[in-house]
Amino acid sequence: MYRPGTDPQNVQMSDVLCDFCHASWTEDLPLVEGHQGSVICGRCVSVAFAEVVLGGGGAEELAGLKCRMCLEERDEPQWESPLDGTVRICRRCIEMAAGAMEKDPDTSWKRPGG
Numbered sequence: 702m703y704r705p706g707t708d709p710q711n712v713q714m715s716d717v718l719c720d721f722c723h724a725s726w727t728e729d730l731p732l733v734e735g736h737q738g739s740v741i742c743g744r745c746v747s748v749a750f751a752e753v754v755l756g757g758g759g760a761e762e763l764a765g766l767k768c769r770m771c772l773e774e775r776d777e778p779q780w781e782s783p784l785d786g787t788v789r790i791c792r793r794c795i796e797m798a799a800g801a802m803e804k805d806p807d808t809s810w811k812r813p814g815g
């Protein structure tokens with residue numbers, strides 16, 4: 702997401718915020734883009750990956766809301782934003798984001814447990 706008030710014609714790195722923790726984009730913090738300008742940062746992907754993919758968390762009560770990244774309502778575990786319980790990422794998108802960050806030569810991001 703963009704910081705409120707961002708000029709769409711002149712977007713700075715610091716205007717781009719993680720939808721899940723609202724951290725702004727920096728050189729040290731990789732981001733992965735989803736649909737409609739949604740983004741998730743490397744820190745959130747690490748937490749989500751550990752909880753949902755490794756830990757088997759993100760129980761059924763989290764299902765039934767659209768994933769912020771793919772905009773699909775998928776019947777699978779989701780990870781919930783610590784700031785906004787309606788902002789979710791599905792397990793598939795967590796795995797895709799992890800794969801994208803690992804392939805990004807500009808970051809040394811590694812998935813937890815791997």
Ligand SMILES: [Zn+2]
Nearest residue numbers: 719722742745
């Ligand atoms: Zn984040």
Ligand SMILES: [Zn+2]
Nearest residue numbers: 768771791794
């Ligand atoms: Zn998704």
